[in-house]
Amino acid sequence: MAEKQATREAYGKALIALGAENPNIVVLDADLSKSTKTAEFAKTYPERFLNMGIAEQNMMGTAAGLATSGKIPFASTFAVFATGRAFEQIRNSIAYPKLNVKIAATHAGITVGEDGATHQAIEDVAIMRALPNMTVLVPADGVETRQAIFAAAKHQGPVYIRMGRLELPVLFDKNYHFEIGKANILRKGRDAAIVANGVMVAIAMEAAEALAQEGISVTVVNAASVKPFDRETLTLVAKEVKAVVTAEEHTVIGGLGSAVAEVLAEEWPLPLVRVGLQDTFGESGRPYELLEKYGLTKERLVEAVKQALSKAGS
Amino acid sequence: MNVIDLKRMANQIRQDIITMLVPAKSGHPGGSLSAADILTVLYFQEMRIRPDEPHWEERDRFVLSKGHAAPVLYAALAEKGYFPKEELLGLRQTGRMLQGHPDMKGIPGVDMSTGSLGQGFSAANGMALAGKMDGKDYRVYALLGDGELAEGQVWEAAMAAAHFKLDNLTAILDVNGLQIDGTTDEVMSSAPLPDKWRAFGWHVIELDGHDIEALLKGFDEAHRVKGRPTILIAKTVKGKGVSFMENAVGWHGNAPNAEQAEQALKALREEAVQLG
Ligand SMILES: Cc1ncc(C[n+]2csc(CCOP(=O)(O)OP(=O)(O)O)c2C)c(N)n1
Ligand SMILES: [Mg+2]
Numbered sequence: 001m002a003e004k005q006a007t008r009e010a011y012g013k014a015l016i017a018l019g020a021e022n023p024n025i026v027v028l029d030a031d032l033s034k035s036t037k038t039a040e041f042a043k044t045y046p047e048r049f050l051n052m053g054i055a056e057q058n059m060m061g062t063a064a065g066l067a068t069s070g071k072i073p074f075a076s077t078f079a080v081f082a083t084g085r086a087f088e089q090i091r092n093s094i095a096y097p098k099l100n101v102k103i104a105a106t107h108a109g110i111t112v113g114e115d116g117a118t119h120q121a122i123e124d125v126a127i128m129r130a131l132p133n134m135t136v137l138v139p140a141d142g143v144e145t146r147q148a149i150f151a152a153a154k155h156q157g158p159v160y161i162r163m164g165r166l167e168l169p170v171l172f173d174k175n176y177h178f179e180i181g182k183a184n185i186l187r188k189g190r191d192a193a194i195v196a197n198g199v200m201v202a203i204a205m206e207a208a209e210a211l212a213q214e215g216i217s218v219t220v221v222n223a224a225s226v227k228p229f230d231r232e233t234l235t236l237v238a239k240e241v242k243a244v245v246t247a248e249e250h251t252v253i254g255g256l257g258s259a260v261a262e263v264l265a266e267e268w269p270l271p272l273v274r275v276g277l278q279d280t281f282g283e284s285g286r287p288y289e290l291l292e293k294y295g296l297t298k299e300r301l302v303e304a305v306k307q308a309l310s311k312a313g314s
Numbered sequence: 315m316n317v318i319d320l321k322r323m324a325n326q327i328r329q330d331i332i333t334m335l336v337p338a339k340s341g342h343p344g345g346s347l348s349a350a351d352i353l354t355v356l357y358f359q360e361m362r363i364r365p366d367e368p369h370w371e372e373r374d375r376f377v378l379s380k381g382h383a384a385p386v387l388y389a390a391l392a393e394k395g396y397f398p399k400e401e402l403l404g405l406r407q408t409g410r411m412l413q414g415h416p417d418m419k420g421i422p423g424v425d426m427s428t429g430s431l432g433q434g435f436s437a438a439n440g441m442a443l444a445g446k447m448d449g450k451d452y453r454v455y456a457l458l459g460d461g462e463l464a465e466g467q468v469w470e471a472a473m474a475a476a477h478f479k480l481d482n483l484t485a486i487l488d489v490n491g492l493q494i495d496g497t498t499d500e501v502m503s504s505a506p507l508p509d510k511w512r513a514f515g516w517h518v519i520e521l522d523g524h525d526i527e528a529l530l531k532g533f534d535e536a537h538r539v540k541g542r543p544t545i546l547i548a549k550t551v552k553g554k555g556v557s558f559m560e561n562a563v564g565w566h567g568n569a570p571n572a573e574q575a576e577q578a579l580k581a582l583r584e585e586a587v588q589l590g
Contacts, residue, residue: 029495031461031464031493031494031495031501031502032494032495033495034494034495035494039495051495051501051502052464052502053461053464053493053501053502054431054432054461054462054464054465054493054502055464055465055466055502057466058466081430084430113340114338114339114340114341114406114414115340115414115415115429116406116413116415116417116429117413117415117417118381118414118415118427118428118429118430119414119415119429283408283409283413284405284406284407284408284410284412284413284414285406285407285408285409286407286408289408290408293408293409
């Protein structure tokens with residue numbers, strides 16, 4: 001079994017390294033530092049850590065103020081509370097003035113598990129993606145998370161980074177290169193392409209392998225940068241296949257599936273099947289049981305690729 | 315119920331909390347145990363409810379604004395007969411009724427879906443306002459956590475409840491002194507509590523949240539207050555009744571394993587025997 005790490009875990013470690021490098025890094029949390037993994041930063045750099053209590057709106061507004069005065073704030077809480085509770089603070093105090101705030105949200109998606117629907121952000125990418133000036137990143141493993149965190153710190157302007165609670169297989173090695181606005185082709189095929197991010201990338205790779213056994217060759221694209229979205233790479237990939245499937249741990253409305261549909265419709269129309277939550281909230285349960293129940297599995301992706309190809313008439 | 319019966323019930327509810335958290339393998343014992351006496355008095359003495367008619371329009375309402383304490387609510391509802399006690403063992407499991415946080419769509423007796431701190435209190439205001447509009451005499455109760463007080467929405471609701479003279483609303487504040495990252499004083503101090511609530515126009519009663527008689531008296535007093543809402547500021551112990559969980563921040567959101575649960579249940583059973 002491959003090595004595993006939760007993206008939130010990698011975030012906590014990346015923060016320590018960033019903090020050493022740059023004295024302007026300030027971390028804020030809202031009484032969840034043990035879960036978001038900012039606690040280690042709090043211990044290492046107590047003078048640059050602010051626990052705001054259970055007050056996400058005030059946390060985002062405070063981060064905006066810190067950014068106006070030269071700090072690079074990373075504001076962390078669960079994705080539901082970051083993008084939901086504090087949405088309008090993010091909109092009007094961070095995105096509109098284009099302030100240098102990094103919203104590092106953990107516990108995204110249904111793999112939150114047992115806490116249930118109130119704690120499972122399934123729409124965060126859609127609402128963050130709708131905001132002008134906002135960059136939206138959904139890394140797939142610990143390695144990519146670390147690079148995404150460093151890239152976010154370097155980027156001038158607001159960034160939303162979506163991370164999870166669940167331990168994920170480590171997919172990438174030290175040679176992997178993440179760049180904001182760039183998608184990565186992980187595997188090349190001729191028949192169909194799966195465009196995935198986050199939790200679904202490892203599952204997409206498994207599905208591609210299973211399809212290869214059946215003689216269907218599939219390209220897998222990791223689209224960690226949902227915004228800006230890499231139109232060029234997707235268009236090039238689309239021109240070489242007959243159908244596309246998207247895979248995200250998020251509602252199919254407004255997230256990666258929508259971003260891909262928009263680009264395909266405008267650049268190179270192809271049959272498309274969007275795998276994700278089908279306009280439904282999650283529920284309590286063990287993470288892998290929920291992925292199964294809501295159709296976020298290798299088997300579902302295999303089926304979706306065949307559906308997409310049959311729409312393409314092959 | 316008399317005081318001794320209420321004490322027995324609170325003990326039973328504590329046992330239910332521990333029992334249901336074991337198969338769930340996750341969940342929140344600390345803030346459930348701190349509120350066990352409060353919910354016992356509400357559900358077994360204070361509230362006018364019909365377990366066989368959970369949507370009865372004249373019923374008193376309860377909102378668990380600190381929704382993570384769902385186990386104490388589920389235990390009270392099950393003991394009251396809203397649903398079979400066996401359901402408790404399905405807590406937090408895929409496809410089962412009892413969600414990690416209260417879900418009014420699927421769980422009989424849950425008056426409001428909660429889990430995002432601060433929001434339940436506003437909903438309780440809405441229920442109290444609807445009661446006033448319709449000339450109904452039902453009462454509304456909301457339980458808040460002391461960490462939860464950091465949410466701005468709590469104070470928006472507090473201001474509105476006084477503004478609308480919601481004397482049919484009683485808030486209970488579970489002052490166990492702990493949240494997740496530490497004590498409330500370390501993380502985000504809300505002192506001085508009684509002064510803040512008085513300044514917001516509330517009638518304030520300070521009491522011991524584990525003293526059944528004090529709770530009964532406190533709710534009685536709230537009934538008699540006219541023209542403004544009442545808050546019971548209840549001093550409690552997080553994890554109350556399970557020695558190794560008491561005042562221990564680490565037991566906010568971790569379930570006991572079978573061995574720990576047995577140790578806790580043994581002590582609770584002994585306490586029950588002493589109660590007679
Ligand atoms: C809006 C929101 N932010 C964060 C959380 C995560 N959370 C759940 S419980 C909790 C601490 C609650 O402390 P307190 O209100 O004191 O509850 P108690 O001690 O009674 O358990 C936090 C931060 C949440 N549920 N909702
Ligand atoms: Mg507390």
